[in-house]
Amino acid sequence: MPTLSDIQDKLRRPLELELAQGCQNRAVSGGMERLLDNFARPFPKVREALRGYDGLEHAERQTALQAALALLAPEGRPAPKVPTRTENRPALPPESDTAPLSPGTELAKVNFGPGAGRKFTSLGLHTLRDLLHNYPRRHEDRRALPSLAEVEDGQKVTVEGVIVSKNRRTPRPGMFILEATLENPWGERIKCTWFNQAWVEKGLKEGLRLIVSGRAKRFGRTVQVAAEHMESVGQDSLSTGRIIGIYDAKEGISQDFVRKATQTALNRVPLGDYLTTRWRGQYGLTDLPDALWGMHFPSDEAHLARANHRLRFDEYLFLELRVLLQGEDAVLLGKRFGASDHDMLGFEGGLPFRFTGAQRRVLYEIADDMRSERQMARLLQGDVGSGKTAVAACALYLAWRDSYQGALMAPTEILARQHYASLQGYLTPLGVRVGLLIGALSPKQKAEVQRQIAVGELDIVVGTQALIQENVQWHNLGLAVVDEEHRFGVMQRRKLLAGRPDVLVMSATPIPRSLALTSYGDLELSIIDELPPGRTPIQTKLIQDTARRQSYGFVMKQIREGRQAYVVTALIEESETLELLAATQLAEDLKVLLPEARVGLLHGRMAAAEKDDVMDQFRRRDFDVLVSTTVIEVGVDVPNATVMVIENAERFGLSQLHQLRGRVGRGSAQSYCILVAGEHSQKTRKRLKIIEDSTDGFVIAEADLKLRGHGELRGTRQSGLDELKLGDLSNDLEIIEAARELAKHILKHDPTLSHPGLAYLKSELQARSSQIAYREVI
Incomplete structure (x- = not known):
């Protein structure tokens, strides 16, 4: 059963959040009245203080909330002070020139203050459009920053307060510690520390309001924060009392500068939308202005979510448009074949097997x-x-x-x-x-x-x-x-x-x-996605390198039965920095370890004809073991090879391991794959267990994508994928398919995007694409 103190705490926190959000009656789903009905019955004075909250003016709500919080404050803790109210969509600061600007306007031609041009250049931003699509790398909820009573030892926190004192000390030569004490809205004091960052001192002035993020350390009732990030906060701050975007920035470029510049851009650029109302309705998308405001200055979690969804959709839409327009074959007429069912059945009838359902x-x-x-x-x-x-x-x-x-x-x-x-x-x-x-x-x-x-x-x-x-x-x-x-x-x-x-x-x-x-x-x-019936799955075994000799004993057993084996390693020469067995050295080692076996060597520095000759020898059984780098990964077919040993398997991606494993199991005999792990960590073992437990290449590829991301996967054309700022290929299949559907619909009806109604879409596509191939098509 919850205690009265538990109920008091459950009631107090949403009231603090409501106050921090500017008394807009949004902190609780259903409004304050529902909260009071659910939790305030044991506190009649609190219910009385907030009676009729929905109908109160802003100032009256502030007074009512402060009174209620004073009644709920734990013993010894003062009620929070009223933070400066910040509107959900910040207004443009007074400026002499507020005329609308186009997205393509160069940032250098807009007054962002002294030194702004240099800052934008260092961030790689050149136009207002660049600034609008310079999305935060993460968001932080600062609508209700924690009080000291809620901070746990070792917790990563963001605190806000006014500097009431500062100090610097040098406990020993070579160590400089800067300390600043902040007083937060509840009147509590937090000590913030910076180690060996003397340049911070000039920015710390008593009376300045700061936002500081870092790891907290508790000393009884005292909390100290080792500062990792700080921002100064003005009276009309974009840095507190809301969900805040944290941007990629460099030394000398403050988060506040980026936020204010983005605010200016959002107010000065008449955004419009390159997607029609019908398309947005069809795919459940918010409009572009709402999405950009929601990404940079979200009013709540729902606003941020719909903004993220729309802008992710846009990333995939323009990626699909660019790829579809890349090749000349996208809009060409081809040949027209009869391709009759009768001919397909005739072909299948001449086969010694029947097609699978998937085929x-x-x-x-x-x-x-x-x-x-x-x-x-x-x-x-x-x-x-x-x-x-x-x-x-x-x-x-x-x-x-x-x-x-x-x-x-x-x-x-x-x-x-x-x-x-x-x-x-x-x-x-x-x-x-x-x-x-x-x-x-x-x-x-x-x-x-x-x-x-x-x-x-x-x-x-x-x-x-x-x-x-x-x-x-x-x-x-x-x-x-x-x-x-x-x-x-x-x-x-x-x-x-x-x-x-x-x-x-x-x-x-x-x-x-x-x-x-x-x-x-x-x-x-x-x-x-279906294998022919009767195929024997390859048996895969993961072992540590301490058991290598045992694995090669198994290889020798297979050789004595007339079979052959591959042994794969990643390098062809010794390296001092990578703990890998070089292929050349490994071949020599195996001649000693397997004296009965004939050992061949294949590596990427051989000429094409030389590689072909080695593979032909292996296929003719001129030797029993082929030591190779990954050049045998795709396509080579030697039915008599039944064992694949992969040294230092942790150095390979899962999909690559699966491809290597596919070089055996080409004949009717049972085949085996032995993964030799040179690293023994739990993380490595968990990853390699995916290969040991599954023979489905698509399941493995999905796992590889989740573990490593699209940028590291081999064997794919990476065009455009490195431009994804929000997209996550491991989780976005539904959005990708919807975006592709719309891209194909658009190009089907207008292959060159020449209709006047698509001018904005076309200009945005050109802005996102640096590829000459696109301009050649359009």
């Missing part, structure tokens, strides 16, 4: 695009072994059925040969002529393949960058399949796509849907 669903999505007159631009994602190549082969077959040629471009010659062998197996029995064009061919062989492409004697051609050389002239290219597209440059892709074929991009690197919709926003997304 069939994705194939119909691809076929729908191929039937459309718009150029297909689709990303096909699927985990290792999910059957992407078979789906791509069917799409190429559909193009051939309509007398078009097809191309499949892979990043390496090894992968190109693997795809060539697969497509020959799928398509040659159906009468499709499949060719291979790679750098390793002789000049005479290349010339012959190029001739066959030009005259249409080859229907499907698999190759590397050799497919986009100047000597390659396509007879009638209708479909281009690009494997692991992120490994090619923009210009390389565009050479292949010059004839406007439909485009299917394949990736075995699982990417969270939110990241795929932004990094690959110009592509529609298809996911094969």
Whole structure:
């Protein structure tokens, strides 16, 4: 049962908050009357003091609140003094020039006071628009700053008060301590300290009101705050009595300066909105002025929440618009194929297996695009072994059925040969002529393949960058399949796509849907999220490096049974700063540790032909163990390899570990992955347990995104993502999908944003984009 003292405390705190907020009857949902009904029954004098609060004038509310708080004040604690009232939306200070200004106005042309230009330049702000979108990095609730009675030892607090005394001392040579005693609105005194910051002293004057943030230390009834941040507070302060934005700033640039400049910008710029009323209603968005005011000077938590939601939506909307406009293929007409169900069933009938439900669903999505007159631009994602190549082969077959040629471009010659062998197996029995064009061919062989492409004697051609050389002239290219597209440059892709074929991009690197919709926003997304039946999951074991010898004993057991193994490390030479086993040294160590095994070495500094030769030797079983850096991460297929050992696994991201693990399990035998952790912390073990416990690449990619953020994930085009100030890809999928839907709707009806009603949207897009590609399209 709550005591009378507990009820008294529950009643007192909202009354203090109401007073700090300026007596607006907003501190409690339902108003003061509801609070009194719920908690004030044991305190009839308090109920009497606040009777009819809703109908009182502002000054009368202040008096009533002070009287009620005096009745509720704990013994020995005075009632709080009335803080200076601050309006929810601060008014523009008197100024000689208050004419409206455009968002593009240079900050140097607006009077922000002496030295303002230098300050803005150091913050990277140049126009009023920059200032408006310079969002706070966090917010602090200063509507009711704590009294000393509420401060706990070690707590991070923000306190406010007037300087009543200051002192400096040097307890020992090399240490300078500055102390200032503040008196807060309750008349309590707090000692604030600065260590070895002599420059602070000139800003501390008795009578000055300060806001100080730092770690609190209790000494009985005395509280001391080790100051980490401070602000001076004027009578018309933007720094107290409200939810306050804390901005990124530099030494010599105060938070108060940034807030006042932002306040001026908000009052001087007629904002309008680049989103129509209908669009805002459709997606549940507040208007832009309300959002910007709410981000910089929110009236309450709800205002801040709706502001954050709107501005996050805008970030993704402009990101999607930019990505969709980046590639010329966004608004082009492509080929139009028959892509009949009869042909798809005919292709599947010739396979030694049946498509999974996921393969069939994705194939119909691809076929729908191929039937459309718009150029297909689709990303096909699927985990290792999910059957992407078979789906791509069917799409190429559909193009051939309509007398078009097809191309499949892979990043390496090894992968190109693997795809060539697969497509020959799928398509040659159906009468499709499949060719291979790679750098390793002789000049005479290349010339012959190029001739066959030009005259249409080859229907499907698999190759590397050799497919986009100047000597390659396509007879009638209708479909281009690009494997692991992120490994090619923009210009390389565009050479292949010059004839406007439909485009299917394949990736075995699982990417969270939110990241795929932004990094690959110009592509529609298809996911094969189901593995064929009968596949044996790879068994994964996490061990500490102290048990390495045991793990290599297991490797030797597999070798004696006729199997092969990969051993992966991150570096190819010794490093004094990273505790990693170098690949070169590791290969030598394993020759000693596994004397019966034949050990090969593969690393990134080898020439392409040398890498291919090593992999061919491994595939032919010329050696048993391949020590490698991460160059074997994607695509290499050696069915006899059943063990993957990853040294110093904590140095890799989860998605990268999953890709490496996917190099085994390619055959029918049970396969294993051993993660050797050189670091033994609980944090490391918890992270690596995700790989040990899951074989779903998309689950792992989502976990990787949450742990590391989009900026560190490999294998994705990062265009625009580093510009996200508010967005959080690990939690924003719903907003991203809504923003993408609107972006596609806008560009469908006006691909170049030329309608006068979109002028503001277009100018904002240009302001947000520093990419030449956008200006070329528009």
